[in-house]
Amino acid sequence: xxxxxxxxxxxxxxxxxxxxxxxxxxxxxxxxxxxxxxxxxxxxxxxxxxxxxxxxxxxxxxxxxxxxxxxxxxxxxxxxxxxxxxxxxxxxxxxxxxxxxxxxxxxxxxxxxxxxxxxxxxxxxxxxxxxxxxxxxxxxxxxxxxxxxxxxxxxxxxxxxxxx
Numbered sequence: 591x592x593x594x595x596x597x598x599x600x601x602x603x604x605x606x607x608x609x610x611x612x613x614x615x616x617x618x619x620x621x622x623x624x625x626x627x628x629x630x631x632x633x634x635x636x637x638x639x640x641x642x643x644x645x646x647x648x649x650x651x652x653x654x655x656x657x658x659x660x661x662x663x664x665x666x667x668x669x670x671x672x673x674x675x676x677x678x679x680x681x682x683x684x685x686x687x688x689x690x691x692x693x694x695x696x697x698x699x700x701x702x703x704x705x706x707x708x709x710x711x712x713x714x715x716x717x718x719x720x721x722x723x724x725x726x727x728x729x730x731x732x733x734x735x736x737x738x739x740x741x742x743x744x745x746x747x748x749x750x751x752x753x754x
Contacts, residue, residue, distance in 0.1 A: 660697060
């Protein structure tokens with residue numbers, strides 16, 4: 591399942607960063623932040639040279655590939671805890687778009703990964719491990735599943751305990 595889009599990632603992390611990590615085939619980069627943002631939202635690139643259009647298309651393919659791999663990672667962890675695919679409400683309630691974006695961003699950084707990128711990746715994986723192990727639950731599951739009522743203390747009975 592695809593939990594985010596290239597446009598969502600550009601909004602979350604900035605089109606400049608996404609353009610730089612997705613346009614690995616060119617030095618200097620052919621895909622600017624503006625071109626990446628326009629391409630990610632399905633905008634018209636007809637005013638750009640053919641080489642830039644091709645580079646933008648390749649950058650989007652690279653970004654979508656990372657999103658797909660991140661989605662597969664999320665699905666493999668969540669399948670241990672719940673039925674898939676999740677509803678749109680469950681995806682939104684649990685912030686899965688952001689977690690998918692963190693994993694995809696990590697995958698796009700081929701070489702040295704900045705600390706904040708690695709921290710986001712590790713946080714997302716730790717949360718997924720907790721879901722799979724039952725230490726955490728998906729919010730939509732918690733909303734739809736009423737908690738079990740636990741009774742404690744002395745039960746009511748017809749016996750007069752005061753006379754005992």
